[in-house]
Amino acid sequence: MEPERIALSQTERDRLKVLHEVEQRHLTQVEAGRRLHLTDRQVRRLLTRLRQKGDGALVHGLRGRSSNRQLAPRFAQRVLARVRQRYSDFGPTLATEHLAEDGLAVSRETLRKWMSQAGLWRPRRKRVETVHVWRQRRASFGELVIQDSSPYRWLEDRGPACHLIALIDDATSRIRGHFAEHDTTEENFRSLQGWLRRWGRPLALYTDRDSIFQPAGAPRVEEQLRGEPSRTQFGRALAELAIEWIPAYSPQAKGRIERLFETLQDRLVKELRLAGIDTIADANWYLQARFLPQWEERFTVAPRRPLDAHRSLGRQHRLEEILSVRVLRTVAQDHTVKWQGERWGVPRAEVCAGLRGARAEIERRLDGSHWLRFRGRYLRLGACPEPPRAASPSGLRPPGLAAQSKPKSKTPCKPKYIPPPDHPWRTFLLCVDITGRVLCTRRRRRHTGERSDNLFPVETAIFDEDLASMISADHDTREIDSRHVALQRLRIDGRLVRICSQLHTKLAEKCEVGMITCQREHLHCG
Secondary structure, X not given: OOOOOOOOOHHHHHHHHHHHHHHOXXXXXXHHHHHHOOOHHHHHHHHHHHHHHHHHHHOOOOOOOOOOOXXXXXXXXXXXXXXXXXXXXXXHHHHHHHHHHOOOOOOHHHHHHHHHHHOOOOOOOOOOOOOXXXXXXXXXXXXXXXXXXXXXXXXXXXXXXXXEEXXXXXXXXXXXXXXXXXXXXXXXXXXXXXXXXXXXEOOEEXXXXXXXXXXXXXXXXXXXXXXXXXXOHHHHHHHHOOOEEEEOOOHHHHHHHHHXXXXXXXXXXXXXXXXXXXXXXXXXXXXHHHHHHHHHHHHOOOOOOOOEOOEOOOOOOOHHHHOOEEEEEEOOOOOEEEEOOEEEEOOHHHOOOOOOXXXXXXXXXXXXXXXXXXXXXXXXXXXXXXXXXXXOOOOOOOHHHHHHOOOOOOOOOXXXXXXXXXXXXXXXXXXEOOOOOEOOEOOOOOOOOOOOOOOEOOOOXXXXXXXXXXXXXXXXXXXXXXXXXXXXOOOOOOOOOOOOHHHHHHHHHHOOOOEEEEEHHHOOOO
């Protein structure tokens, strides 16, 4: 006969060992109670049961029996049917909240167990990674506010893709935000404006190093002349509001808002789906009117210090002027300025002295209005429409193409001028006699200082006999030019000055012989 096996837990085995020592009189009942964290009266009860039933007396009497608080199986089936119908992709926590609104109250862990058994939820193993050191929350509300944006399909396939630009307080987890189609400087200004009007100016703002918050290029010339650091539009607004800007160098550094977006991408997306929201405007209304109040009741925590660190807005803090995009432009002579391809003009009633040609700032505010800031004054700007462009005579071409096209000129193109071979640019004139002596020369003897009235500084010229015979026979100049061999024999060691056509008459009087035309490529002239 096989002995009976009793399944005991570790606590029950520890109790059994201590009770055996009491039976063997190795321990007193009082000492056994101290080890087991029981009273000596409970130790006597356990000893009595141990003598009557053996070691199995230490097993709890409810083991193997269903709990008296167990929910009915029919109720569990109703809950799972509701989850399959509406909350199939919900987590146990979020599904528990919506089931409570539907009148099916159940605990989170119980629902988690039922969903795991039914295959509607797969438990995930928690991974503990000690990569970044945990940072304690700030002590007071308003000491540090974290701002970031999250591009996501918040409306799923019912509406356009959009960004959620949110701010969260580090001490209390209070949030503020709105949906926008694009993540721009103006949209970040709107989110910050909502926080400032609701609670005031925080001490510091924590963001990433996006180009909206940190400049990407070198400082501008105006900033260098004023000795100011390079700032973006957002950085300039924070400086005017006296809010410290702290950049984050990793996503883990601003992990609080990253976890916020992870939670909202699970909860808010499904809440918008249940509410049937399909536009950005309706999503913003639902976020402000319905979701944020529930968030503050559920997820906000009390700060360690009850003191509010926010500072109130003063009279000098005009948010419509501070939270604007400013650019520096030069005012034209007609009191207009250009920005992003559009022309803006100052009304005649607001024109002041010194405005023409002055450097002034254009402000584009969040309400869409444009203002010109000049010498501490704000001048309203109005859009100046461009003059209409004339259409083509036939009316078939649009005005833009008709204005760009230019009429073709009827005059023919002027042909390229090629100088003839006998042009003064191509020729040199050299006066020689038939015997090969240079007549028109000017001998200059540096040693003796002797000077002459001749025209050209030529030392010697040696000609070929054939060339001399051609000259004496009065051949044609072109034939002489073709004799490259004869011309290459000519050597002149001094300076030979080019003779212009105006000197032909004067040379004819000086020289009693004909003229020889020598190509430039065969003579070295200075």
